[in-house]
Structure formats: C-alpha cells, structure tokens
Amino acid sequence: MPYHLTINGTLHDVDVEGEMPLLWVLRDVIGLTGTKFGCGIAACGACTVHVNGEAVRSCTLPVASITGPITTIEGLSVDSSHPVQKAWIEKQVPQCGYCQSGMIMAVAALVAHNPKPSEAELATTVTNVCRCGTYDRVREAVASLASV
Amino acid sequence: MTVSRRKAILGTVAAGGALILGYSLWPYPQREKARAVLGHSADNALITTWLKVARDNKTTIIVNHADMGQGSQTGLAQMLADELDADWNLVSILEAPAEEPFANGDMIKGLLLGGELNIPAILLPPLGYLAPKVSRLIGLQITGGSSSIRYTGVAAMRPAGAAAREMFVSAAALNWNVPASQLTTKLSHVHHAASGRSIPYGDLIEIASKLTPSDSPRLKTPDQFTVMGQPIPRPDIPEKVNGTAQFGIDKRLEGMKYAAIKHSPIFGGEVESFDEAAIKNMPGVVRVVKLDGAVAVVADNTWHAMNAVRALPVTFKGGESTGLSADAMYAGFEKAVAAMPDSDDRKQGDVEAALKGATTVVEATYRLPFLAHAAMEPLNCTVIAHEDGTAEAWAGSQVPLGARGAVAKALGISASKVTYHNLRMGGGFGRRLETDSITQAARIAGEMKGTPIKLTWSREEDMQHDKFRPAGVSRFRGGLDKDGNPVAWFNCYNWKDMPADACLVPYGIAHQHIGSVDAKAPVPAGSWRSVAHSRHGFFTESFVDEMAHAAKMDPYAFRKKLLADLPRHRAVLDRAATEAGWGLELQPITGLRRGRGIALQEAFGSITAHVAEISVDEDNKIHVDRVVVACDCGDIINPDSAQMQLQGGTNYGLSAALYGAIELKDGKVAQSNFDNYEVVRLADAPHIETHIIRSGAPLGGLGEPGTPGIAPAVANAVFAATGQRLRALPLKLESNRAPQTARL
Known part of the structure; x- marks a missing residue:
C-alpha cells in the first residue's frame, strides 16, 4: 500500500508492504544508499537514521510505523557542514567509512540533546559497531564538538 | 637505491592532452627482508605505477591498491608526489582499473589470465583457502599483507615519481637550452634561478613524454621529504561523512x-x-x-x-563437517600436538637434552577458536x-x-x-x-x-560462510636454568598458516624446536588481519610471560634480557614500557583488581609492542582501560594514517581477545550475527596511545602489526591482576561471585 514519507524534506510516495523495513525502502526503492545494511537485526547501527529527530535503526523499523519526518545521512546537511560531519573530517575519523553514516547519525542525535556528552554517556548511547576500530577518533571528534 | 627494472612508457601525449607515464618495474629483486615474511616469489614481482599530468598541471596518481579504509592510497600518492616535487593541491588519486595493461606483471598475468582463464583453483574454489605457496604468488597483486607502502610504494611509486621529475627537468633544459644541472623543481614547476624563469610541469608534458625515464632516478633523502612524513588528510574521507562514498x-x-x-x-x-x-x-x-x-x-x-x-x-x-563439534575438534587438535611436530620451522641445539638439564620446566597448552572477519559491509x-x-x-x-x-x-x-x-x-x-x-x-x-x-549476503550468511581464521592448539615446553635463564623452547602447534615464520620468536634461547602437526578441521579457512601472527602472537607471548613468572622475573625485563642482539626490538619494548609507566603502581580503584601486561611481535616488517592496562571487576569481567602501542615501522609516510592503523588493528585484535569465537555444533556454525558474535564497541574500546619509532630501517607494514599483540598483552595483564593464567581465547574468567554480591 502507499506510504507518504518525508525524507530529507522531500515527500516520497512509496507503494510497499507496511512491514518492509525503512532501510530497504531507502536503499532499494528510493535509492538513498548512504544508509547502510550491516546486520538486519538492529545490532550494529550501520542503518541509523533520524525519525522525528531521534536516532533509530532502520533495518528493523517497519515503514508502516513511521509517523514523522525522516533524515538520512544525505540530508543531515546539504554540504557536509553539520558540526558532526565537520568534526569527522577534522579528526579524520572514518577508515573504510561503511559504519560512519550510522555512527554520525547516532552522534548527531545525541549531541542535539546533550551537546557535551561524557565518554560514558557517549558509549552508552552510541553502541554502533565499527570494525575498523575508529573509536578513539570518534571520542576525539565528539570531544571537539563539546569544546566549540 | 638502484632497482633493476624493465621500464615502459605506455603512451606519449594521450587524447585530452595529458602525459601518461606508465612505469613498470620488473622484476623486483628479492632484497627486502620483509619480502620473505610475506612470501613473495623470488623474481617475478612486477609492480607498476602510473602518473598522469595534464596541461593545466593537474596531477593524477593512479594506485593499484584498493581502499578498504587503510589509507594506503593516500600514502602511495604521497610517495610519488614527493619524489615528483608535485604540488599536493594539484594531486588526485585514481584506483587502477582491473585490465591487463595495468596488471602487476607477466607473472601475475600468466597466473590469473594466462591461457585465457587458467586461474588457479585455489582462487576460486568453494573453500578458497590461500595456501602459502599460492599466496606468495597472488601476494604480488593483492591489497593485503600490509604490503602497499613498503613494496609498491618503495619499489614503484617513489622511483616513478623521481624518474618523472627528472624528465620534466630534462624537458625544461631542452626548452630553455640550459644545463639541467642549473634547474630545480618545486610545487609542480621547474625553476631556473639564474634567469628567474619558472615553468609548470603541465607546459612540459609534450617534451617530457618523448624522453626515456631513467633506470636509476635519484631518490630523495629523508631530510628532503616535503610530502612524505606529513599527516596529509585523506582525500577519501569527505565522501565518507555524507553518504556519497560508493561501496x-x-x-x-x-x-x-x-x-x-x-x-x-x-x-x-x-x-x-x-x-x-x-x-x-x-x-x-x-x-x-x-x-x-x-x-x-x-x-x-x-x-x-x-x-x-x-x-x-x-x-x-x-x-565434510558433518557431525563435527567444537569439543571433539579441540580434543583432536590437543591429541595431535601432544606428539612431536611432523614439520619443523626451527630446530637448533638439542631441546630434549636442554629440557632434561633444566632446573625448571614450564609446560602450557593454549588454544583459540575460528574467527569470522565480520566486515561491516556484507x-x-x-x-x-x-x-x-x-x-x-x-x-x-x-x-x-x-x-x-x-x-x-x-x-x-x-x-x-x-x-x-x-x-x-x-x-x-x-x-x-x-x-x-x-x-x-x-x-x-x-x-x-x-x-x-x-x-x-545476509549477515548470517556472511558470518557462517566466512573463510575463517583457523582454530588452533599450541603446546609449549620451556626450560630455565638455575638462574632463571631460558635454555630451551619447544613448541608444537597445529594448522600451519602463513606467514611461515610467524611461529618463531626473536628471543635468544639456545635450544629451540618449533614445528607443526598437520591437524585441521574441514572448515574453510582464510586470511584474517595479520593471519598466522594473530594466532602465534597469543601463543608465544603468553608462554614467554609464563616463563618469566616461573623465573620470578619481571616480564618486561625478562624479554629485554633475551633481546641482547636485537636493538630495534629492545627499543620498541622500552618505548612501550616507558610510555605506559611500566613498574609504576596502577591507581587502585575500589572493587577492581588491576594489572599490566606486555607483548612483543615482529610482523610484516614492523616490530610492535603492546602494554595493556586492565581491570577485573567483582563479576570477573575484564575491562581494558588503556593500551600503549609502540611500533618501529622504519619510517612513516603519513603519521595520521599510521596511528589509525595501529589503533584499528589493536581494536580488531581486542574483539578477538575478549569476544570472538566461531564454534561448530553438529557441523554447523553456532554463531550468526552481532548479537552472538560480539565485537568491541565504544564502551569496551580502550584509549589507545601510539608511539612510532622512526629507526630508518626498511619500511614495515602497518595495516596488520597492530593486531597480534593485544590478546597476549591483555592475557598477561589478567595474570598480573588476578594470578589466573588464561590459555584460551576469548579471554574469560570464571564468574566466581555469588549472586548476593550484585549491587544496586
């Protein structure tokens, strides 16, 4: 059935089953591939997007359950100017980069509520997996946000 | 340095007005010690680099190593750009296409493409395990083995950049009719100080492209580097923060x-x-x-x-794996290593006699499980x-x-x-x-x-049908004399993997017998970051620690004493120990038992030491608080990338130390996803400090050396904290707390 999704400020009408996870609507139906498939069970965070400004793992989020605007990595800013993106470049966080869309979205949601998270708050909230092991840089980049 | 080579200009001024310099180096002599570590074949390593300079002076450096986040495309470009005296702001990087003219040489072409499709079975089978023999061959073209910078960079990128620089100088000399010796280069321009003239490389491509590149271009000395050694931001990063990177x-x-x-x-x-x-x-x-x-x-x-x-x-x-379960498999491995090796890696002196004469004999057997790679992209x-x-x-x-x-x-x-x-x-x-x-x-x-x-592939398929890091068991016997000096080192392990010498230890012990038995399981195996080093690092560095404690010596001092003839190893060990504050008391924290552990590894041409500081809580859970890594990789091309690789490699090894286990049950993999194959996340990730020693030795790799040392460093720290020796990965202490100790 048709669903009307506001993604990055643009209205998309998609005709899919209601239980289809948002991840696959984004990637395969709409073609926004910045949001990544990592595990399919909401265990790794690679698929993190914002719904109503909250970080959610889109790989298990049925499209029928969505009631608010969606922001993906492509819509976080138009020109990579979001403070988290800038900090990620400044601190050279990504290695392979595959998990970083989700990592950045998770951090962006956190700092929107809590601009100066402690390391413990960061670790508790941002449980995304990075197999390249960029965690030191993630912490440095978040700390640099807090000092702005 | 001089490199014997066959060279070829692939084109002159191509369509679009760009000078294309293709610089093939073949054969590459087997002169780097580290080459033997990787197992390259003796005389067929063709390494190729490409350089493209456009009329507007834009410089494209084409690299033949792929990007998986390791940063070597940037490092390789830095090497060529520096020798070229290029303006880095004009440089862009292009990954080489997979086409024959851009292949790494006749040998590889023959191997992979010869007879149209005479591809070795080993590359394509369902159980495509890279046997050592074949890995030597494909090692010439793979992105792996921590090889990009130290082989392609050293043997091809730098000479190609230097040769091209000389061609631009010659071209300018012809153009101005002045001696080349009066010319200098800087920022993609040739300068003639006497007349005050300058000309961009882009204006010289027509002449330069008709010249023959030198067989032995003059390379810079380290004091002349302007791009190498700099923490240049990686050009691939901006597209990795906005979703546009194409995986x-x-x-x-x-x-x-x-x-x-x-x-x-x-x-x-x-x-x-x-x-x-x-x-x-x-x-x-x-x-x-x-x-x-x-x-x-x-x-x-x-x-x-x-x-x-x-x-x-x-x-x-x-x-083949029908009915196989982990317990039976380990029992089989343990039985196999209880015998003597059927293939020797090192046999020197008389280990049996030395053990008989030893005052103290230390014995221990270690084991580790299969591991999945679990790369984030299925x-x-x-x-x-x-x-x-x-x-x-x-x-x-x-x-x-x-x-x-x-x-x-x-x-x-x-x-x-x-x-x-x-x-x-x-x-x-x-x-x-x-x-x-x-x-x-x-x-x-x-x-x-x-x-x-x-x-x-779903994550479940990716995890259960990996080419796994092999499981293994390793048995040791060590002998100490009456003064606590080690006199004998015996090691028998199963499932030999590459690099072949990963099982060897650098320590000066007179009598050594190290070898393997041919006991494997019908499980597909492959190369897992640092390959055999990730296994032997845990085995050997745990056992040397056990010997140190048996000798009643400090584990750092014990190792150092055995490295009398290896100043680089000693310096790395010293640096890690000093930076970590080895010997100083760890700050006590109520309810926690704390300890430090140390480990040393020589792998992929680099020497690396880890010191781990850990805490064990009241529930016997191990927390790794801080890790200090010292590494002598000869020199650094990009210090920022070097740090990232050592940190990332350490975290990769830490996941294996604390969590990683792929186990068989009834012939099938029991784990399926990140909920039951846990990996390190922010909450477990220690602060990792890195210290690079620029000894001037031949360049070593950095993608893998960070991985092997962390598991033994943590295991050794657990022993220091608790007195319990953990001889199996992942490291787990028995939960010895009664439920009533749980606190609110």
Missing part, C-alpha cells in the same frame, strides 16, 4: 534485480532439492537459482529476496551478463584481477570480455581476498542474461 553494495542499475543466498550449513554440503513452488507467490520473487552448495532467490528488492530465500524449503546433503557483487558474451561487474575486492577472472570463469567467457569495476570496501581484513560471492553473482547473472543482478 560495492551501493551499486544500482536500471532494471536491476536483487538476489539473496542460502548456503549449505554443513561445509561442503550440496543442494539435494528445493521447493520453488513454496515461495513463488511471495512478494517480488522472480526465480530461484541453484548454485554450488547454495541456492539464491532473485526478487525485486533485497528484502523480498532475503525473506524468500529464508522461507525456501531446501534439503542439503553431505558435507559480501555482495553486482553483475550484468550480456547476450553478446560480454559482462560487467561491480564489487569491492582486495584482488580486482581475481574478481574479474572469477566473473569470466563463472560465465565461461574470456577475461577480456569482462569489465570489472572495483568499488570501495566496507572493510576487507582478508575476507575480500576471496571471490566466492563474485562467482555466485556471475552465475546468477549468467542465468538471467541482460538483467543486472546484485547479490547481497
């Missing part, structure tokens, strides 16, 4: 269909039957394709394909097989030519009919040295000519 899995084509796969859960099992009718009415399902030991469902999107393949009733039959490949017998394919691979060959073989066409595009890899770690998923995508596409097919 293999992101490929989209008009009319594309999506495939998902299910393998025989028993390794080597075959498809006996499946009931296509049961799923044909599921949404979006297009068709089912039978593959070797697997079935795939093609649908209109990935979700539909994954749902349908999960629902598809399939009967598998047979398979395996995938997109292929379109055209009716006209050509094909096009997209994936992220550590072996682009092998990937192209795999597509060709699967389709039964010549490799020259395949255009292969290598995209970014969402992690490689050795998994993407294999081409199994690429073969499968091509087979499916071959059944549906004209339709682009993207095959994506």
